[in-house]
Amino acid sequence: MPVTLRMLEKAEKEISKLERNVKGAVWDFQGKFRREPDSPGLQLKQLRGSKLFSARVKDDYRAILAKVKDNVWLLLTVAHRRESYDDLEKYAERFACEVNAVTGGIEFVDVLAVENSINERRPPETGTPSLFGAYSAKQLVELGVAETLVPIVAKLTSEEELLGLIEYAPQLTGEVLLALHDGKSVDQVRAEIVEPQAADWPVDRDNLVEALARPATQVTTDDEQLKAVLQGDFDRWKVFLHPTQRKLVARDYSGPARVSGGPGTGKTIVALHRVAHLVSQLPDDGEKRILLTTYTRNLATDLRAKLVELAGKDVADRVDVVNIDKLARKVVDNVERSGRQRVVLTDHQAIDEWRALLAEMGDTGWDGEFLADEWSHVILGQALGSFTEYARARRAGRGRPLTRSERMSVWQLAERFAKRMDDNGWTTHAATAAQAARIEAERAARIAAGELSVGGRGYRYLHVVVDEAQDLHAAHWKMLRAMVAEGSRNDIFCVGDTHQRIYDNVVSLGSLGINIRGRSARLTLNYRTTKQILGSALRLLSEESYDDLDGGVDSLAGYRSVLRGAVPTVRGFDTLTAELDGIAAQVEEWVTSGTPLEAIAVCVPTKDLVDRVAARLAAAAVQTVEITPDGPKGREGVHIGTMHRFKGLEFQRMIIAGASDDLLPRAAIDRRRKTDPTRYAREFRRDRSLLFVAATRARDDLAIFWHGAPSRFLYGAQNGN
């Protein structure tokens, strides 16, 4: 009888280390086993004194399996018989397959592999006290440490040994032990790490069937995944979600939901899996009923490519994947249908036009930049349609307060400005978003009044999923709110991190009809960056406080990485020329050590520096690729771009250059320090976030360079590791 064979995440790690021909044998084995597990050639037998089974993969290799139920098996590992296979009793003791008491997930421990891994590490000096001597076995088990490992944990005396254990331990064991080792209290570990992963219903440790269905059990879910894993042709994020990620992907929400989390915690990965999950629930009518949107163009392209990778083209074709400004443009174009192509002004061009308008009017009472900002972020940002609305509008964090009569004069100027834009066939992204929000809100009102039922569809989408939520304008949110029925299940799901807000759009979702209360969650495990890089990046944030998109405060409590690496280099040079030489030398060193060019990036605060770095690397015969608003212009070469362009990307080794005090924060904001302190604080924080975003793109190595005086933001990053 054919059976289902699933693979536990740990087995994948073990199998990936085997030689190619053994991997090939495992591939053949899985096919045969799925067809007929009892076929004599597979020599399936239960290990004496154990619930586990062994089966023959190839001469000396045996698969270790658990039987979940009659026709469902779990592949736990593949081991060489030399390693004590001949002694079946020992074999049984060597492997433990347990249901974790806290998470209810299935965990597998190969005790011998753990012990070998610890012994390979540098031996501690004799007499060194136990790392975890302060915790009782009961405490550790209650925190989710695998029971089988507790006696071994008690003997650990160095971080090296701990890392050796973690390589082969179940994920939660590793997370908990590292956090305790890093000085977190038991209560903190419980609250920040254990509780988010704890089982949602009581755990029966003998029930493997139930355990298999828990989010904490990380297994392949179908034959295609099993094959991809065995062929080595897979990315872990596609298959093995963290328990906290998995819970969010499949949860049924009664309304809008929000997921926050520091950089690299897999928010985008969750958004992608969530979309694939929602598609799987759609009626089979081929319609595009799901929107997946983000702030920037290149990230939308990236999302679509990743969705195809994850779920295939058929699934991706059921989803509108588009950046938010393009979506707004489409809405407006649909209605205008005039065929008139408007020219989109940049922020700088818009400021120039405001100045030109003031000059023409001989008005010297207002500052063009202030008005451009007010128009974009308050009037358009909130899609305000009348002076009455503007007079009442919240201007929190917008800088100097305005009296009612000042608001009146701003409103009149804004009307003139809007006419000027219209007469010239100009627009801005903010203006388009505001217009689109109005169009969609009117449409939603007509649907609610029963006046509109376009082919029975009504609302544009059944589900909306938003990545990089921290950067959307209020007008964007208003548009999205109107595109999907309010009060429907799973209407809006957004992921974002306000610590990474770099476009100055602060919103309160509740005030925009998007009520996420009680439906918020946070991801805390960083999958991208080492603990050392994370430490430096977090020190860049200083003591600033960050909002939670809903009028409250967000926090990075529990944010952590289980990866370890080198402490970032933080280095100053006397002149720009010397810094450019330093960049070239660092890149050459990385290239010589075997790092592919495209795994290296240089991130700088200004476009001018992009050109200078490119020229310097060209002089050193290093090929480069510039990252543009549409993404990298090519593949092969060291990637260079301004900080804005690095949002959502990641590189193995990175240099942040030009982290000098006149560039970060930009010198231009200093003049506002006295004239408009609120605005100064806002822009100061935005520049700090830019540097934070940049620093959290590096996976293994980070170097921060400057010339002249170092950026004020670096004071924290230079201390400690």
Ligand SMILES: Nc1ncnc2c1ncn2[C@@H]1O[C@H](COP(=O)(O)OP(=O)(O)OP(=O)(O)O)[C@@H](O)[C@H]1O
């Ligand atoms: N469950 C997982 N298993 C393996 N890798 C993962 C997992 N989840 C995320 N990752 C990896 O971690 C990295 C960061 O993921 P992702 O980009 O989704 O994070 P993010 O929170 O959106 O980051 P940022 O806010 O910095 O843009 C990616 O390389 C991704 O493939």
